[in-house]
Amino acid sequence: MPNTAPEAALIVKTVHVAVGVLLRAGRVLIARRPEGVHQGGLLEFPGGKVEPGETVQQALCREVAEETGLTVTPEQLQPLINIRHDYGDKRVLLDAWIARDVQGEAEGREGQSIQWLAPEALRDEDFPAANRPIIRALRLPDQLAITGDIRDPEAGLQKLHLALSGAASPPLVVLRAPALESPPYVALALEAARVCDRAGAALVVHGEPGVFDRVPGACGVHLPWHQAERYTERPVPDRAWLGVSCHNEPQLRHAEKLGADYVTLGNVLPTPSHPGREGLGWARFGELVAHAAVPVYGLGGLALAHRPKAQAEGAQGIAGISFWWS
CATH class of the missing domain: 3.20.20.70 (Aldolase class I)
Known part of the structure; x- marks a missing residue:
């Protein structure tokens, strides 16, 4: 007997990403995404996927250390903004936290270029669309x-x-x-x-x-x-x-x-x-x-x-x- 049941709808999983807005002397640390990855070539804030069993703060401290060599502690982190965004082929929850007066020398440990930029120098078109509200939150007062x-x-x-x-x-x-x-x-x-x-x-x-x-x-x-x-x-x-x-x-x-x-x-x-x-x-x-x-x-x-x-x-x-x- 032929199967007449409707095809199951494609379920797109939401990826929980910890995002670090790291500040020093009024500037924020920015990296460039490698070519060949999702949204490759665009700028981004440091961070990465929250692994099972991790808190978002633990994930962010780990990702910052792995990507930049900087040490950030959970006590330094303050919540900034949560952004849910659907790219069509991918859904993300960007869980952005801010850390001020970050110390240490940053380096691109995954081959990415990094730089400290003034918030006013950040342009929407240089970032994935989901990052744009983070730029707003960074520029706005509390x-x-x-x-x-x-x-x-x-x-x-x-x-x-x-x-x-x-x-x-x-x-x-x-x-x-x-x-x-x-x-x-x-x-x-x-x-x-x-x-x-x-x-x-x-x-x-x-x-x-x-x-x-x-x-x-x-x-x-x-x-x-x-x-x-x-x-x-x-x-x-x-x-x-x-x-x-x-x-x-x-x-x-x-x-x-x-x-x-x-x-x-x-x-x-x-x-x-x-x-x-x-x-x-x-x-x-x-x-x-x-x-x-x-x-x-x-x-x-x-x-x-x-x-x-x-x-x-x-x-x-x-x-x-x-x-x-x-």
Whole structure:
């Protein structure tokens, strides 16, 4: 009797790869993949497959030693980002960890060329596609500062100057003023960009994508969800940071499709700004972060003291207003 059962679907196994982002004096160690292997000729971060019975930290320390001769201990490693990527012929889970102030002389022990590069010198096209969110995570700070709701531009600029001169001065600021119409917001953003530049910070405008083109001093745009859901592709140039406000898993998936460079996710904990809205909680937040393909900032009810907890859950860090805008 002929076999009429449907053919079994091809099962593609996910390979768990430990990735090391090794820093020294502000530079990161990069290797070039040998020709003839998967994604050969492209640049990569050190690391390799997690073997059965190994923790990801053990695998990474072993791979770094085998590939570069450097000694990295599990205690040095901090989680950076997890990336799941389907190449079609291969699926990978990149489990990226960061180690700072790495000591020793690096060498390409497997015949690969290696070099220390500034994060700003890393170009997406030089790396396998799955590595690109790691580059974003490396360049982004661990706190994203959001201004309070600015209604008076003059008072808002004064407050911005004061906040940037404080001890908690952040490197990246989102200028939020939803009550302002477009012309006064653009005028505010032009001045705010200059204030940020003098303080050594960078400004991200908030609202619809077209604002970015009208504020030359801005480094990116952050889309509230009601703006992000209108688009089906990336609405700003690759040279700009693109952030998206997300609150659940479908919104995260949409932000990824847009090519977002980072997202905010929350609220994580109950917050006075949204009375009656229950927070995601750390467990659910961690689940969502673990399956996100972009760096995630925890948002909502968080203080600077929550930053280590957010990072332990795999987040880039925290975003918010109260920790710096008083």
